[in-house]
Amino acid sequence: MVADVEVPAGFVPQYAIAFGAVDGPATAVHAGNPLPVRAARQPAAAPPLAGSLTASGMAGPFVPELDRPIWVTLSGDWSGTVELLRSTDGGATAVPLTAGGAPWARFTANANEAVADESEAGATYHLSATLLGGTLTYRVAQ
Structure with missing residues (x-):
């Protein structure tokens, strides 16, 4: 069971990664709710x-x-x-x-x-x- 963390808590008392809006609740990261990020790479600098x-x-x-x-x-x-x-x-x-x-x-x-x-x-x-x-x-x- 995944539980939201409610504001005004100043910390996230979970054993896993969670994220949320500044003024909203934190939500646990799981397969159905992945981190909203992606790896960013710069173009290769090696000349062809x-x-x-x-x-x-x-x-x-x-x-x-x-x-x-x-x-x-x-x-x-x-x-x-x-x-x-x-x-x-x-x-x-x-x-x-x-x-x-x-x-x-x-x-x-x-x-x-x-x-x-x-x-x-x-x-x-x-x-x-x-x-x-x-x-x-x-x-x-x-």
């Missing part, structure tokens, strides 16, 4: 890695903010393989992403997907393209 390639090559680095999804967007009329690589040593070594030991974030067609969520400070991402033809337009961003 964007451009186009007409021949095989690497692009990067993309330096992500922590705890935000990383999106890869590929478009254009191209053929080949594009892969997102991750580095923890400033780009000296960049390795492909995997999930359960299988390739992850490897594409052979246009895509728009969240591929990673970084938690390690200093990690960077690089786009590796082996193009057989056409023009690839890419964007790695948060």
